[in-house]
Every structure is written in structure tokens, then in C-alpha cells.
Amino acid sequence: MVHQYKLGGYNLVLDTCSGSIHVVDEAAYDIIAVYKEKTREEIVPLILGKYAHRPELTAQEVESCLDAIGQLEKNGKLFTPDTFAPMAGDFKAKGGNVIKALCLHVAHTCNLNCAYCFASQGKFHGERALMPFEVGRRALDFLIENSGGRHNLEVDFFGGEPLMNWDVVKRLVAYARTIEKEKGKNFRFTLTTNGMSIDSDVIDFANREMSNVVLSLDGRREVHDRYRVDYQGQGSYDRVVPKFQELVRARGEKDYYMRGTFTHQNPDFLKDIDAMLDLGFDQLSMEPVVCAPGDPAALTEEDKAIVMEQYERLAQKMLERRKEGRPFTFYHYMVDLESGPCIYKRISGCGSGTEYMAVTPWGDLYPCHQFVGEEKFRLGSVFEGVTNHTVQEEFRGCNVYARPDCADCWAKLYCAGGCAANAYHATGSIGGIYRYGCELFKKRMECAIMLKAAEADLP
Amino acid sequence: MDMIKTLNTRDLCESAKNGGCGECQTSCQSACKTSCGIANQPCENKAEK
Incomplete structure (x- = not known):
């Protein structure tokens, strides 16, 4: 499967199944588009006719381009057949019941009252609660007990x-x-926070112990304060921004994400990226809102065109800033082409419900944080282990080849079939797809890969 | 001038041979929290590289 597109002045050809990426000139782009449909004898005059305004393009050059394409195909870098389907279930089956990541819901309560919150102001449609230390300790023991030979264990405080x-x-x-050394493990902690309670103790501790911190800021003051308000309805921007700045300044080289949410009210989210940059942040993430289709915050079909254009302009901005020596990162554009995930990961996806679970304040297990509160998805608890094997097997069966909608998608090995929670909320089935999200994802991948092509051009 | 320039990428077919160690990050766990994608996950298979 081959995907061709033009972006940022580059002509790009992606070979889905080998993972190869080719940056080509206009003529080669057109030759590849017809390579499988026409004979060499048909292609040469067709291309020379189309490029009659380019006399330097000779029949010999078209022929040698055809040879190069044939060589790429022979070397498994173009038109690579899809042979991965038979191994689709292997990765999760091989993993057995190994768990390597937990999302600890240490507080089902919040000091903000954001209307767009997928977690229903932190309560996840249930009662307010704080996780007792004993429950959390049991969760960490449960993780170690179930982590098999995995060395790196991830725990997010959420x-x-x-x-x-x-x-x-x-x-x-x-x-x-x-306990990590004696158990042969390495804990990587992440803290996701709205910033309201950040103080010097939080900054010192988080910057010492947390591999990553995810800081919620929606960008422009008016955008942030539209949704991110306290229980008196007061915007939180002025209270959290100085704290975030202090934390990031003190964090040095360690990872963080300044994570925003964009909604129907700000599909022009590049202005929010600009606002974050102006505040001195340079590790950024902006996510489309997760909410029911009828919600006033929900992105509409009309918003989609704006969002797509924003993604392209964001990529251009990143290029410009890089050239100016002021680079910044955007989570979804951080693609590692040479040392990225293996094919097993690319087929299997995120591991929710099998190697990743969320833990409620009282110790219940759910397939991921986005399923918490959906009683039928309760997997068990950190005390009794996984007892709902029916649901777990459903999640184990999730992979990109188990989703018929993904069969002909060029991006399937970049997204692994997408988010089970998004699919469930969009279609009622974790085996479905969230089509709107797919379109945004594909645009993000096109932009990310274009940036890689541009990077290869840099001195 | 080259009409086709190929970027350096990991060969996915090759990765089938030694991949699947499972040490890599769970996709959205430590970052966006709301949309899955695996392309930006670095491989942590020390044995393979």
C-alpha cells in the first residue's frame, strides 16, 4: 500500500508496510502514481507529454526513474505487500497477562470545574474520593507482581x-x-496536573521524581478561562501560568508537556500554540476535545477544515522556528523514523486492558482512564486481580487487523487502529473507529513526516 | 539530480524478527491521554539495536 501527498513543497511517497518514506520530484511522483497501472511503454510518453515544459527531462531519465522504482520494489521499499495480518494477535498473546503501566486515579475530585472535562470534573460520574495510601501501595505491588520480565514500569498520577x-x-x-531495585524494576512516574496547587514542594518533588509532567493549559487567556474555571466560575489562567513557568524553568532538560485542549470554540488552535510559546513553553501538545457529539464544545464538520489547515500551518511554524534557532516540539509530530516502534507495537496499539490499566481511588481496575466509571468495563481490582476475563479478552483482541475499517488505510501502522475509548464513544464498540479522529490523525502524520523530510534537507 | 530520495527509516518487516519485547511506553499514558498513536514511541529494545 502506497500513500502519496504533497505538503510544504515536498512530494512524499509512503510505503505503508515497509515503513519506507521517499521524497521525490514532480515527475517521479507522477510515475509512481501510475507505475502499477500502466506499462513502461505507456508511462514514458505520458510523462514526457505532461512535462513538455521541462525539456531537461528526457526519455532516458524517465526510464532510469522507472528502473529505480523497480529496484525499490525489489528491495522491499515500495509497493511492499501486506504480510502482517497473520501475526496480528501475537504481540498481546506473547505478552500473556503482563501489566507494565498503571494510571492511578489518586483523586476523583478537582479544584477546577471545567465544563468540557471527560472525567466529569474528576468524579468520573461517581462519588468524590481520594485514594488511600494502602490502595495505592497495593496497586504498585499488583503492578510488580504482574509485570513479568518487564523492566520499565510506568505509573501516572492522574x-x-x-x-x-x-x-x-x-x-x-x-x-x-x-522496592524497585530489589524487584529489578525501574518506575517511571508521570504527573498530570491543572497547576492550581503547584508550590515549591511540588516543583522540587515532581522535577526530581517524575519522568514527565503534563501541565494543562489551553493557550490564550480567554480560551483557557472559558472552560478552565473554579467552582466560583473564575478563570484559572492567572493562577496557574506563573506556577507552570516556575516549574518548567526549574525542570531543566527533563520532559514535560504543556497540554491544551481545543474545542468548537477554538478550532484556530495555532493561536493557542503561539500563546504557549510566548509564555516560554516549548514542549507542547494540543488535543481535540473528547465529548459527546451534541455538546457545545464538540468539534463539528465545519471545524474540521480549520483544524486541518491549522495542523499544516503548525508544521510550517515549526520549520520556521527551527531555522531561526528557536525550535519547539509538538507531541504528535515527534515521529521517530529510525528507532520507532517495531511492527508488533504498530499492529497492537496502546495495550489498554491488557498491559495498561487504570486504578480508581478504591482499587477497581478499568481498561484505561477513559473507561473509568463505565461499570461494564470494570476488570476487577488490585486486591482480587482481573476477574472480568470476557472484557479483557475483548481488549486483547483489539489490533489494527481486527478493525475492518482500517484494512485499506495507509496510516494503519502509524496509529495501530486508534484509541479503543474513542472508538467506543463514537460507535458503541471498542472494535469500531472514530472516523473524525482518524482524519485528524492522518493529517498529523502527513505533517510529521513532511517535517522529517524537511529535517533531512537541513545542513 | 536524484528524482527519488529515500529517508532512513526502520524496516518494519525486519523488525518482525526481533521485535515485540514490550519495553516501550504505553501509547498515551504519559502524554496526551486522549488519542492513541504509536508512531512517536521510541523503541526500547536494547537487544535489537
């Missing part, structure tokens, strides 16, 4: 707002550090 249970977070990290 909510609601995890800083509302900060003492427990610190105690859990301290506990993990006391």
Missing part, C-alpha cells in the same frame, strides 16, 4: 486533580523507590 492527594503521591513514589 485524577481529577492528583495534587489534591499530594501527600499520598509522595508516599507512593517513596514506596516504589524502596
Whole structure:
């Protein structure tokens, strides 16, 4: 399967199944488009006719381009057949019941009242609750007990707002550090926070112990304050921005994401990226809102064209800033072409429900944070283990080849079939696809790969 | 001038031979939290590289 597109002055040809990427000139682009449909004898005059205004393009050059294409095909770098389907279930089957990542919902409560929150103001459609230390400790033990030979274990402190249970977070990290060496494990912690309760203690601790911090900021003040308000309806921008700046300044080279959400109210999210850059942040992420289709925040069909154009302009901005020596990163454009995921990962996807689970404040297990509160997806608990094997097997069966809608998609080995929660909310089935999300994802990948082509051009 | 320039990429077919160690990051766990994509996950298979 081959995907061709033009972006940012580049003509790009992606060979889905080998992962190869070719940057080609106009004529080669056109030759590749007809290579499988026409004979050499048909292609040469066709191309010379189309490029009559380019006398330097000779029949000999078209012939040698055809030879080069044939060689790429022979070397498995173009028109590579899709032979991966038979191994589709292998990765998760091979993983058995190994768990390597937990999302700890340490606080099902929040000190903000954001109307667009998929977690229903942190309560996940349930009661407010804080995770007791004993539940969290049991969750970490459960993770170690079920992690088999995995060395790197990921734990995200999530909510609601995890800083509302900060003492427990610190105690859990301290506990993990006391046991990881003897157990042969390496814990990587992430903290996701709205910033309201950040103080010097949080900054010191998070910058020492957290591999990553995810900081929620929607960009422009008016955009941020539209949704991210406290229980008195007051915007939080002025309270969180200085704290985020202090935390990031003190963080040095360690990873963080300044993570925004864009909605129907700001599909022109590049202005929010600009606002983040103006505040001095340079590791950015902007995500489309997750909400029901009728919600006032939900992105519409009309918004889609704007969002697509914003993604392209974002890529251009990144190029310009890089040339100016002021680079910044955007989560979805950070594609690692040479050392990226293997084919097993590309087929299997995120591992929700098998190697990744979310833990509620009272210790219940769910396939991921986005399923918490959906009772039928409850997998078990950190005390009794996984008991709902029917649901777990459903998640184990999720892979890109199990989704008929993905069969002919060029991006399938970049997205692995997409997010099960998005699919469930869009179609009622975790085996479906969230088509709107697919279109945005494909545009992001096109932009990310174009940036790689541009990078290869840089001195 | 070259009409076709091929970027350096990991050969996915080759990766089938030694891949699947599972040490890499769970996709959205430590970042966006709302949309899956695996393309930006670095491989952590020390044995393969």
C-alpha cells in the first residue's frame, strides 16, 4: 500500500508496510502514481507529454526513474505487500497477562470545574474520593507482581486533580523507590496536573521524581478561562501560568508537556500554540476535545477544515522556528523514523486492558482512564486481580487487523487502529473507529513526516 | 539530480524478527491521554539495536 501527498513543497511517497518514506520530484511522483497501472511503454510518453515544459527531462531519465522504482520494489521499499495480518494477535498473546503501566486515579475530585472535562470534573460520574495510601501501595505491588520480565514500569498520577492527594503521591513514589531495585524494576512516574496547587514542594518533588509532567493549559487567556474555571466560575489562567513557568524553568532538560485542549470554540488552535510559546513553553501538545457529539464544545464538520489547515500551518511554524534557532516540539509530530516502534507495537496499539490499566481511588481496575466509571468495563481490582476475563479478552483482541475499517488505510501502522475509548464513544464498540479522529490523525502524520523530510534537507 | 530520495527509516518487516519485547511506553499514558498513536514511541529494545 502506497500513500502519496504533497505538503510544504515536498512530494512524499509512503510505503505503508515497509515503513519506507521517499521524497521525490514532480515527475517521479507522477510515475509512481501510475507505475502499477500502466506499462513502461505507456508511462514514458505520458510523462514526457505532461512535462513538455521541462525539456531537461528526457526519455532516458524517465526510464532510469522507472528502473529505480523497480529496484525499490525489489528491495522491499515500495509497493511492499501486506504480510502482517497473520501475526496480528501475537504481540498481546506473547505478552500473556503482563501489566507494565498503571494510571492511578489518586483523586476523583478537582479544584477546577471545567465544563468540557471527560472525567466529569474528576468524579468520573461517581462519588468524590481520594485514594488511600494502602490502595495505592497495593496497586504498585499488583503492578510488580504482574509485570513479568518487564523492566520499565510506568505509573501516572492522574485524577481529577492528583495534587489534591499530594501527600499520598509522595508516599507512593517513596514506596516504589524502596522496592524497585530489589524487584529489578525501574518506575517511571508521570504527573498530570491543572497547576492550581503547584508550590515549591511540588516543583522540587515532581522535577526530581517524575519522568514527565503534563501541565494543562489551553493557550490564550480567554480560551483557557472559558472552560478552565473554579467552582466560583473564575478563570484559572492567572493562577496557574506563573506556577507552570516556575516549574518548567526549574525542570531543566527533563520532559514535560504543556497540554491544551481545543474545542468548537477554538478550532484556530495555532493561536493557542503561539500563546504557549510566548509564555516560554516549548514542549507542547494540543488535543481535540473528547465529548459527546451534541455538546457545545464538540468539534463539528465545519471545524474540521480549520483544524486541518491549522495542523499544516503548525508544521510550517515549526520549520520556521527551527531555522531561526528557536525550535519547539509538538507531541504528535515527534515521529521517530529510525528507532520507532517495531511492527508488533504498530499492529497492537496502546495495550489498554491488557498491559495498561487504570486504578480508581478504591482499587477497581478499568481498561484505561477513559473507561473509568463505565461499570461494564470494570476488570476487577488490585486486591482480587482481573476477574472480568470476557472484557479483557475483548481488549486483547483489539489490533489494527481486527478493525475492518482500517484494512485499506495507509496510516494503519502509524496509529495501530486508534484509541479503543474513542472508538467506543463514537460507535458503541471498542472494535469500531472514530472516523473524525482518524482524519485528524492522518493529517498529523502527513505533517510529521513532511517535517522529517524537511529535517533531512537541513545542513 | 536524484528524482527519488529515500529517508532512513526502520524496516518494519525486519523488525518482525526481533521485535515485540514490550519495553516501550504505553501509547498515551504519559502524554496526551486522549488519542492513541504509536508512531512517536521510541523503541526500547536494547537487544535489537
